[in-house]
Amino acid sequence: MHRSQNNSAGAELSNSEIEREQQFVAALHERLDALRVRAQESAHGALAQVGNAYQAKLEREVAVSERSRRLAAINAAENGLCFGRLDFGDGRTHHIGRMGIQYEELAGAPMLIDWRAEAARPFYLATGHSPMGLRRRRHLTTEGRTVTALHDELMDLNDPTRTGHESRDADAVLLAALDAARTGRMHDIVRTIQAEQDRIIRASPRGVMVVEGGPGTGKTAVALHRAAFLLYEHRELLARRAVLIVGPNPAFLDYIGEVLPSLGETGVLLATPGELFPGVRATGADSPAAAEVKGRPEMADVLAKALRGRQTVPERVREIDHEEYGTLLLHRETAEDARHHARESRLPHNLARPVFAFRIIDELTAQLVERIGADPLGGDNLLGPDDIAQLGRDVATSPEVHEAVEQLWPRLTPQRFLADYLAEPVHLDEESAGLIRREGGAWTEADVPLLDEAAELLGEDDSAARARAEAGRQEEIAYAQGVLEVSAGSQSYEFEDMESEALAAHDIIDAERMAERQEETDDRSAAERAAGDRTWAFGHIIVDEAQELSAMAWRLLMRRVPTRSMTLVGDPAQTAAPAGVGSWARALRPHVGDRWERVRLRVNYRTPAEIMEVAADVVRAHDPDFTPPESVRWTGVRPWARSVGARELAGAVAQEAHGRSGRGRTAVIAPQELHAALLVELPDAGSAAGPDLTREVVLLTPRGAKGLEFDSVLVVEPAAYALSDLYVALTRATQHLGVLHTGRLPRGLDGLAGAESAGGRPG
Numbered sequence: 001m002h003r004s005q006n007n008s009a010g011a012e013l014s015n016s017e018i019e020r021e022q023q024f025v026a027a028l029h030e031r032l033d034a035l036r037v038r039a040q041e042s043a044h045g046a047l048a049q050v051g052n053a054y055q056a057k058l059e060r061e062v063a064v065s066e067r068s069r070r071l072a073a074i075n076a077a078e079n080g081l082c083f084g085r086l087d088f089g090d091g092r093t094h095h096i097g098r099m100g101i102q103y104e105e106l107a108g109a110p111m112l113i114d115w116r117a118e119a120a121r122p123f124y125l126a127t128g129h130s131p132m133g134l135r136r137r138r139h140l141t142t143e144g145r146t147v148t149a150l151h152d153e154l155m156d157l158n159d160p161t162r163t164g165h166e167s168r169d170a171d172a173v174l175l176a177a178l179d180a181a182r183t184g185r186m187h188d189i190v191r192t193i194q195a196e197q198d199r200i201i202r203a204s205p206r207g208v209m210v211v212e213g214g215p216g217t218g219k220t221a222v223a224l225h226r227a228a229f230l231l232y233e234h235r236e237l238l239a240r241r242a243v244l245i246v247g248p249n250p251a252f253l254d255y256i257g258e259v260l261p262s263l264g265e266t267g268v269l270l271a272t273p274g275e276l277f278p279g280v281r282a283t284g285a286d287s288p289a290a291a292e293v294k295g296r297p298e299m300a301d302v303l304a305k306a307l308r309g310r311q312t313v314p315e316r317v318r319e320i321d322h323e324e325y326g327t328l329l330l331h332r333e334t335a336e337d338a339r340h341h342a343r344e345s346r347l348p349h350n351l352a353r354p355v356f357a358f359r360i361i362d363e364l365t366a367q368l369v370e371r372i373g374a375d376p377l378g379g380d381n382l383l384g385p386d387d388i389a390q391l392g393r394d395v396a397t398s399p400e401v402h403e404a405v406e407q408l409w410p411r412l413t414p415q416r417f418l419a420d421y422l423a424e425p426v427h428l429d430e431e432s433a434g435l436i437r438r439e440g441g442a443w444t445e446a447d448v449p450l451l452d453e454a455a456e457l458l459g460e461d462d463s464a465a466r467a468r469a470e471a472g473r474q475e476e477i478a479y480a481q482g483v484l485e486v487s488a489g490s491q492s493y494e495f496e497d498m499e500s501e502a503l504a505a506h507d508i509i510d511a512e513r514m515a516e517r518q519e520e521t522d523d524r525s526a527a528e529r530a531a532g533d534r535t536w537a538f539g540h541i542i543v544d545e546a547q548e549l550s551a552m553a554w555r556l557l558m559r560r561v562p563t564r565s566m567t568l569v570g571d572p573a574q575t576a577a578p579a580g581v582g583s584w585a586r587a588l589r590p591h592v593g594d595r596w597e598r599v600r601l602r603v604n605y606r607t608p609a610e611i612m613e614v615a616a617d618v619v620r621a622h623d624p625d626f627t628p629p630e631s632v633r634w635t636g637v638r639p640w641a642r643s644v645g646a647r648e649l650a651g652a653v654a655q656e657a658h659g660r661s662g663r664g665r666t667a668v669i670a671p672q673e674l675h676a677a678l679l680v681e682l683p684d685a686g687s688a689a690g691p692d693l694t695r696e697v698v699l700l701t702p703r704g705a706k707g708l709e710f711d712s713v714l715v716v717e718p719a720a721y722a723l724s725d726l727y728v729a730l731t732r733a734t735q736h737l738g739v740l741h742t743g744r745l746p747r748g749l750d751g752l753a754g755a756e757s758a759g760g761r762p763g
């Protein structure tokens, strides 16, 4: 990094600039400390507020949650609080940082501008061609509270003013960030967001935006910063409805999990596709072929048909033994008529069940009335309305009648229905059915969208819960009414002789609304509540590695966001799942028609050019027109490949991994069947609870490595991978790539064989 000038006048200039920024940064931290103390006091104060009245409780909870959020944002802003300064041609100067801070004494005047504010945009977008009013852009580098370096860019090179910190390389700050050793956790990029990324981050949340780009183009980083931006720009709505971020696996979610909290944002739910059905943990695994069958769009119809198959009628007549009245006859025609009406209701299965049951009960009651009340002399039926009603009740409460209804139109949970279906898959060709047939066993990720589909078809018979909730609500309304009366009384007492403009509770809210608002005051954050609620409507959904989603998974996700406010990031060239998107248009058409927008990221920030060239060669061997993203960096280090005997493979991998010791984090990417042998040599590289990315060496499968990155990567037995998996594996390294193999190298990698590894000359 360029820090000082050779001549002494330049050095003085540059030191005084640093000194000035240091004083400003110190003042900022002082102000942040004061704000932190105030936020702590105010959070405690809010917690200590007493009062049983609903309004008081409501205010307390809102205040506690807002102040806790503010405190979290203040704490998160501590590191790298201020990282930029904009000097405008008209003399204005703004400092840019992780949160907005105002001067204490100059009410409202900005001391530090939040990176997400519109006023901060020139920091990311201004260029010599389009300076946006800027004269100079400054990058500040800090360690703790100390300013360690400045980088200045003059927008007009003819501008004679110099600070001594003019950078020779405009990308110096970016390159330093990209070259830094990896920690096993993704970091935010607020200091160095690039213009093409900024436009995506700040795009309107309306509609579906697809962000496409090759490996390392910052898709994940952009998606996370977009979430932070949307939460800032649309705080009111998104804090209530929460943002959902879907990522491919738990290790990936761990990897990205600190980015949003480090930006002071907590109103986000992170989940894998296997976690999107509350109450179900997808711990089982499907073969790729089985997952493909389960992901097909026709599975929606298949399940609907299978469910109709569960709505049955007796073959001819079913005898029902009533304890008191003897045998009742349920004829096929009666059941068919009941089924017809139940289906006509268009209600989901469980909610249509009462329609079916009532028809049956009616018919059986009529039978009894006929049998018991018939006038032997041929006159009108002898039973009065009360007798008939009593008979109806007797039929309706009979366990035998219940059992018959249950058999013909069973009450089903999604889990029960799907387990039954998988045990005997109908409406599929024999081969597909054979692939997914399963008795019991753990739920898989591909089952989750089917469970969700089933839940939609079945509906939840929540009448009992609703009755309870309604009773509770009536109580709350009565209580709220009482509160309002007290409040009206106290107002007339306190303000009797005063002309007060203060609004009392009853002026702005009626009892019913007050009760409703009370229901909303749940201690959990929106994201926490959303996690347990299948019917939650999110404010915005971000899907990473979206190319992996099956048609059925898209259906599930679309249900979670009725507004279709979505950001989908992915790279079709990295698609592993056979059920994944062939094309975005095909995946999205059923849900949004053509109303979606695609943007592309073209620069690879992760993989150095030497490594990207190798990865691109592998894809080009199959698709000569393939265009890889362009790397921003060269390292001068050539990737290598080394052939070893099968027996030496595990030892050779361990030797290479140990050879990288002290040079950051290494991933060993190997086919699952080699993991046991590799773990004997590299016992610390695995853990029962899943990969721990903070370890020095981590053992992964190519699928498990999706979305992740490491300083060094050792790819083992590349010939065993599908093309897309190999492409993913080869593009995970920021510095160093080695390949160890026993047989022939796959096409495209053959050129590597001559290069040298750390562990020895190629065999």
Ligand SMILES: Nc1ncnc2c1ncn2[C@@H]1O[C@H](COP(=O)(O)OP(=O)(O)OP(=O)(O)O)[C@@H](O)[C@H]1O
Residues within 6 Å of the ligand: 174, 177, 178, 186, 187, 189, 192, 193, 194, 197, 213, 214, 215, 216, 217, 218, 219, 220, 221, 222, 571, 574, 605, 606, 706, 707, 708, 709, 731
């Ligand atoms: N503007 C930037 N400033 C600094 N680092 C950046 C920037 N953009 C991306 N990066 C870094 O580049 C790396 C790759 O980014 P990211 O993981 O978001 O890429 P991706 O497109 O999701 O990759 P893949 O598809 O291979 O998973 C990350 O370390 C990220 O922090």
